[in-house]
Amino acid sequence: MFLPKLKALQMEQTVNFSSPLSWGISDPIKFSALMEEAKKLVAPGYYLGDNLFTWARNNSALEDEAFRDAWQTNIVNDADEAILWRRYILACAAYNCVQLPGDFVECGVYIGTGIKTVMDYLGGTGFPKPYWGYDTFDYNPVEGHAFAGQGEGFYELVQDRFVDYKQVRLIKGLIPDCFSDGIPEQIAFLHIDLNNADGEIAALEHLFHRVVSGGVVVLDDYEWSGIYRHQKQVEDKWFEERNYRVIPYPTGQGMLIKR
Numbered sequence: 600m601f602l603p604k605l606k607a608l609q610m611e612q613t614v615n616f617s618s619p620l621s622w623g624i625s626d627p628i629k630f631s632a633l634m635e636e637a638k639k640l641v642a643p644g645y646y647l648g649d650n651l652f653t654w655a656r657n658n659s660a661l662e663d664e665a666f667r668d669a670w671q672t673n674i675v676n677d678a679d680e681a682i683l684w685r686r687y688i689l690a691c692a693a694y695n696c697v698q699l700p701g702d703f704v705e706c707g708v709y710i711g712t713g714i715k716t717v718m719d720y721l722g723g724t725g726f727p728k729p730y731w732g733y734d735t736f737d738y739n740p741v742e743g744h745a746f747a748g749q750g751e752g753f754y755e756l757v758q759d760r761f762v763d764y765k766q767v768r769l770i771k772g773l774i775p776d777c778f779s780d781g782i783p784e785q786i787a788f789l790h791i792d793l794n795n796a797d798g799e800i801a802a803l804e805h806l807f808h809r810v811v812s813g814g815v816v817v818l819d820d821y822e823w824s825g826i827y828r829h830q831k832q833v834e835d836k837w838f839e840e841r842n843y844r845v846i847p848y849p850t851g852q853g854m855l856i857k858r
């Protein structure tokens with residue numbers, strides 16, 4: 600099994616990251632000007648983007664060369680660039696899970712960048728497991744939430760992106776109905792990113808009991824507030840009934856490790 604290696608760290612090295620994209624900003628021009636000033640006031644190792652501004656951080660994602668390549672070569676829009684830290688959390692979780700029994704699953708694939716970044720980090724076309732991706736693809740069932748390109752022919756476009764990745768099984772349809780077209784017996788890694796509570800709870804109902812002990816569940820929207828807060832509300836209840844507590848991340852994600 601291919602596992603990427605980390606290079607020895609240089610103690611003096613500090614890496615900064617800055618992306619212009621964050622969400623929920625009323626005056627982007629003013630915000631950008633203020634953040635340019637703020638960056639000058641903080642210790643090195645800052646990260647700006649995806650609604651985060653941190654400093655004096657290692658920014659490990661950019662020091663892991665194998666990950667940096669996987670992330671950079673798969674960027675297809677501004678969001679893919681901005682969510683660097685989220686992607687690295689996925690990739691590190693996947694690194695641990697690829698060594699467990701069970702397949703990889705993503706609920707909410709969109710154009711496939713999440714899946715492809717993880718696979719390219721962990722062996723590319725040699726990735727050692729089936730990777731199941733569920734999405735409606737050609738439309739977005741969440742009202743007002745369609746992403747660029749979602750329309751007729753989009754499913755085929757995403758399939759083309761994975762033409763050399765024989766492990767990828769893209770299943771088109773509404774969750775949970777599309778699970779009747781196939782779900783893995785055992786799951787090592789489960790990424791749920793549907794932007795709606797009903798779909799995510801349905802995914803958990805059908806898939807969580809199949810996650811192996813030590814397997815990781817990443818909820819992309821869990822710690823986002825505003826329109827996403829309802830997801831946390833129902834997911835907290837669902838997990839509490841099973842004596843689990845989701846770990847909230849400043850990236851907006853939530854994570855848990857299956858017992």
Ligand SMILES: C[S@@+](CC[C@H](N)C(=O)[O-])C[C@H]1O[C@@H](n2cnc3c(N)ncnc32)[C@H](O)[C@@H]1O
Nearest residue numbers: 707708709712713734735739773774792793798
């Ligand atoms: C934020 S995007 C996924 C992004 C992707 N995980 C990534 O990392 O690049 C959310 C996707 O969920 C899909 N979706 C939302 N609810 C769904 C449902 N009930 N069944 C199937 N797909 C759904 C949408 O069509 C959309 O493509």
